[in-house]
Amino acid sequence: MRALSVLYDETCGFCVRCAQWLREQRMLVGLECLPAGSEEAARRFPELRRSGTAQELVVVDDEGGVYRDTHAWLMVLWALEDYRTWAVRLSRPSLMPLARNAFELLSSNRRRLSDWLHLEDELVRRDLEEVGAPDAPKCAPEDGACRLPDGVRCEGCGRPMARGRVACPHCLAEVVGGREQLG
Numbered sequence: 001m002r003a004l005s006v007l008y009d010e011t012c013g014f015c016v017r018c019a020q021w022l023r024e025q026r027m028l029v030g031l032e033c034l035p036a037g038s039e040e041a042a043r044r045f046p047e048l049r050r051s052g053t054a055q056e057l058v059v060v061d062d063e064g065g066v067y068r069d070t071h072a073w074l075m076v077l078w079a080l081e082d083y084r085t086w087a088v089r090l091s092r093p094s095l096m097p098l099a100r101n102a103f104e105l106l107s108s109n110r111r112r113l114s115d116w117l118h119l120e121d122e123l124v125r126r127d128l129e130e131v132g133a134p135d136a137p138k139c140a141p142e143d144g145a146c147r148l149p150d151g152v153r154c155e156g157c158g159r160p161m162a163r164g165r166v167a168c169p170h171c172l173a174e175v176v177g178g179r180e181q182l183g
Contacts, residue, residue, distance in 0.1 A: 003030040003062040004079050006072075007048065010035030013114035022076065029079035057107065069107070070100045 006022065008015040019033035034041045036058065041048075048058055048066070059072040067075045077087035090099040106113070 001029060001061045001063060001065075003032065004075060005044070005060045006031055006033045006076060007036040007041055007045070007058040007060070008033060009110075010037055012110050014110040014117065017117075022080075025083075026081040027079055028081050028084060031076065031079050057103075070096070070103050073103045074099065 006019065008019050010016060022031055022033055025031075034044075036048075045060060048060070056069050057072040057076075059067040059075045061067075061075070074087045074091050077083040077090070089095060
């Protein structure tokens with residue numbers, strides 16, 4: 001065995017950070033980290049797309065062996081120079097239940113870990129890069145003027161608003177707050 005492909009959840013901030021960390025480690029066996037939902041992963045491992053769950057880590061070796069969950073975690077550690085000894089120790093029958101519990105705890109709480117460690121989800125990061133923060137105005141870069149399609153304006157205050165709305169967010173906030181009623 002000369003290489004391992006690690007299929008990770010690219011929508012999980014913790015998983016993305018782990019993949020980055022793996023790429024920085026000294027390896028005894030080559031590791032390639034692939035987002036599980038990527039076209040490359042689907043092309044190379046079409047049978048895994050149907051059978052794997054979003055919760056599990058999946059590792060595929062260059063000979064076609066597939067490792068899931070605890071065994072996948074141990075294979076990743078085994079491939080790393082500084083962690084091979086730990087992989088061997090944790091794979092012993094007396095420590096395997098401990099390893100299984102530890103890896104299941106990590107896997108089942110990875111979203112909480114992402115939040116706790118302030119690791120944003122990869123999809124959220126991509127969305128922010130493409131459209132900007134939710135509260136940032138979407139302005140035309142050439143003149144800085146914010147525009148909405150068709151120039152729809154709120155009847156209450158004249159502010160721009162999206163087509164199909166009864167009032168702009170500012171007027172709606174006043175209605176919800178009980179300050180004013182729409183007529």
